Amino acid sequence: MRVYSIFRSFDGESNGFSGPGESTTFVRLAGCNLVTDTNPGCVGCDTKYAQDADAGREMSVTEVLDRIHTNKITITGGEPLLQWSEGDQNLEMLVDKLVKERKKITIETNGSMALPHKGRKGLRFIVDWKLPSSGQETQNLMDNIYLMDVRDVFKFVVRDRKDFDRATQIIRGMLSGRKKAKVSIGCIWNELDLQTLWTWVQEEKLDVQLNIQLHKMVWGDDSNKVEDDVGKV
């Protein structure tokens, strides 16, 4: 599989398990399906370096496993599900090995591809539900609402009030009354402050988890540089 970086750190955001601060190994896969000749991808994408399917290098499942020394693993991208069943060394094989070792696994996805759940114990999905300011709202795959369960997390990343109002609409509409995934809401670093966001949440009486970006609080705008320093494969 095509891997951009592997590095040991902590989860900065909701992870479906203990949440921000949990020790983890990040495995960042290369390539993003939202970036095409006609689509520049998400406005404000903070992992542009992993958008290119040729970024990083090819690694076998064994090579990746050899670099994991934590009980928790966070698989991210780019869009990691692009490589779920692609090739003879793919993400599904890696996940199945990790499940066998009873690891805790989070896959962070942009929500445009169907979740391959199949009831694997220890595997949770964080689905980034795209809001208007991302420019990618039409890419949300509605069926994922029915594929997610109580172990998974819907993540809303809010830039402005318009984004917040759309998130509220979805939480009260499509997500209400279902035996559903957890819902977390956070804001874009340096563009909206958590206090304002949480005031809106309180006013609207939303029953959601505040998603902080702990890695930004620790590393600030250097968090990507830290990844390159320690993790680039």
Ligand code: SF4
């Ligand atoms: S889906 Fe992720 S990697 Fe792709 S453009 Fe959006 S934020 Fe960037």
